Amino acid sequence: MPYQTIIPLDRALDQPLYQQVATGLAAEIRRGIIAVGTRLPGSRVLAERLGLNRQTIIAAYDELVAQGWLESRPRQGLFVAPRLPQQVPAAPVALPAYPVHPAFAFEPVPTVATQVLPALPVLVFNDGFPDVRLAPLDVLTRAYRAIARRPSSRQYLRYGSPQGSAHLREALAADLRDTRGLAITAENILITRGSQQSIFLTAHVLLRPGDAVIVGETNYFAATATFQHHGGRLLAVPVDAHGLDVDAVERLCQQQPVRLLYVTPHHHHPTTVTLRADRRLKLLRLAAEYGFAILEDDYDFDFHYTGSPILPLASADTAGSVIYVGSLGKTLMPALRVGYLVAPSALVQAVTNVRRLIDRQGDQVLEEALAELYQSGEMSRHLRRAQRVYEGRRDRLCTLLREQLPTALHFEQPSGGMAVWARFASEINLNALSQKCLRNGLYLNDGSLYEWQKPNQNATRLGFASLNDTELHEAVAILAHSLQSLW
Numbered sequence: 258m259p260y261q262t263i264i265p266l267d268r269a270l271d272q273p274l275y276q277q278v279a280t281g282l283a284a285e286i287r288r289g290i291i292a293v294g295t296r297l298p299g300s301r302v303l304a305e306r307l308g309l310n311r312q313t314i315i316a317a318y319d320e321l322v323a324q325g326w327l328e329s330r331p332r333q334g335l336f337v338a339p340r341l342p343q344q345v346p347a348a349p350v351a352l353p354a355y356p357v358h359p360a361f362a363f364e365p366v367p368t369v370a371t372q373v374l375p376a377l378p379v380l381v382f383n384d385g386f387p388d389v390r391l392a393p394l395d396v397l398t399r400a401y402r403a404i405a406r407r408p409s410s411r412q413y414l415r416y417g418s419p420q421g422s423a424h425l426r427e428a429l430a431a432d433l434r435d436t437r438g439l440a441i442t443a444e445n446i447l448i449t450r451g452s453q454q455s456i457f458l459t460a461h462v463l464l465r466p467g468d469a470v471i472v473g474e475t476n477y478f479a480a481t482a483t484f485q486h487h488g489g490r491l492l493a494v495p496v497d498a499h500g501l502d503v504d505a506v507e508r509l510c511q512q513q514p515v516r517l518l519y520v521t522p523h524h525h526h527p528t529t530v531t532l533r534a535d536r537r538l539k540l541l542r543l544a545a546e547y548g549f550a551i552l553e554d555d556y557d558f559d560f561h562y563t564g565s566p567i568l569p570l571a572s573a574d575t576a577g578s579v580i581y582v583g584s585l586g587k588t589l590m591p592a593l594r595v596g597y598l599v600a601p602s603a604l605v606q607a608v609t610n611v612r613r614l615i616d617r618q619g620d621q622v623l624e625e626a627l628a629e630l631y632q633s634g635e636m637s638r639h640l641r642r643a644q645r646v647y648e649g650r651r652d653r654l655c656t657l658l659r660e661q662l663p664t665a666l667h668f669e670q671p672s673g674g675m676a677v678w679a680r681f682a683s684e685i686n687l688n689a690l691s692q693k694c695l696r697n698g699l700y701l702n703d704g705s706l707y708e709w710q711k712p713n714q715n716a717t718r719l720g721f722a723s724l725n726d727t728e729l730h731e732a733v734a735i736l737a738h739s740l741q742s743l744w
């Protein structure tokens with residue numbers, strides 16, 4: 258084979274010589290000039306013929322073996338491989354643009370209202386999210402790494418139970434018994450990817466198109482959207498300073514069958530009010546009497562600042578009416594997609610069966626690591642610390658708002674949670690204020706997230722938990738400054 262004539266070499270090119278040799282040989286193999294099964298000359302021989310260094314030929318051969326053009330047979334040498342690799346087009350081909358619309362019809366799915374936070378380096382009054390700077394990431398990642406490496410933990414790298422880690426469910430059952438008075442075992446728990454998945458799964462199992470779902474006239478927007486997605490017929494009841502109007506709930510039950518009631522009793526979303534004790538008991542009584550399910554979203558139970566927290570409805574539920582959902586996304590950090598659903602075990606099984614269909618299982622190693630955080634006491638240490646910090650931030654924000662904006666906005670200091678529900682004076686255009694704040698370096702929602710059945714509230718949530726003292730000072734200063742020309 259006249260290799261010296263069939264392999265073009267050009268020392269003036271930027272391409273290294275070994276690559277030119279490899280490209281030249283591959284081109285001749287592709288053309289069939291060097292046939293499949295041909296034995297290539299030894300590196301010393303080819304180097305001499307091409308007038309190149311032997312290392313250059315060795316590098317070219319290595320490249321061709323790596324790409325699959327050549328194969329090495331022990332003690333025989335290098336041969337053109339019997340099955341050649343996929344051929345890469347010689348010249349780049351312009352790809353056709355990917356279509357925007359599919360060729361088939363489908364029902365559009367509305368966009369869920371979502372707090373899209375700006376990527377700009379601005380301060381943010383969010384919906385009430387934890388400060389990710391406080392998350393015990395070191396402890397969590399150490400536990401994760403240790404579990405992933407332990408030979409005895411290989412099972413967690415395989416498929417496991419769609420109900421979630423037994424260790425985490427046991428740790429959670431003990432924690433929920435101690436902190437929330439829930440008389441449950443691991444069989445009453447499904448580990449999910451967060452409260453949102455728990456809400457979706459509940460809606461999926463319980464709702465059929467046209468089923469009546471009671472919610473507050475102000476309500477957590479993603480829950481509203483989830484019930485609508487499942488064909489729920491939403492019935493809104495008033496929310497006052499003591500939470501849902503349960504007399505209105507009773508009147509609705511007298512008029513028609515009700516399937517589900519959604520409630521955030523600890524701190525109503527978005528107004529942060531707590532459902533009064535007598536209303537809680539009445540809700541449980543109505544649920545048992547009229548046979549509807551209560552979906553209790555206790556998204557921020559962990560953060561309460563006045564004495565002992567009010568126990569969930571689920572803790573007093575002896576009839577089996579309540580489905581209780583919680584999230585470690587609020588306890589630790591939103592990006593950690595682990596939450597839980599607590600219910601009578603027969604319902605947990607049904608919900609687990611649906612979860613299996615849309616999400617095979619959770620991240621088992623992460624769930625095991627979280628179980629260790631509960632068992633070692635790290636979780637309660639973190640909570641105690643975060644609670645202290647957030648309480649200080651709540652106090653700071655409320656003081657700053659009272660001092661700097663005494664008449665522009667009204668609020669009740671929340672007894673817990675991570676946000677203040679701020680109602681602005683009616684002369685203030687909240688949308689214009691929100692835009693002006695953003696220009697001045699502060700994001701706050703213009704209130705549209707919270708307006709579903711109650712437009713023109715002129716109110717928004719000011720999440721304080723993720724802003725430290727300096728940031729809170731700065732944020733309120735920007736808010737005050739932005740308000741100046743607006744009313």
Ligand SMILES: Cc1ncc(COP(=O)(O)O)c(C=O)c1O
Pocket residue numbers: 384450451452453454477521526554556583584585586587591595596
């Ligand atoms: C009331 C309420 N429920 C549920 C969720 C969703 O939580 P997760 O991140 O666990 O899905 C949120 C998140 O902000 C919330 O505010």
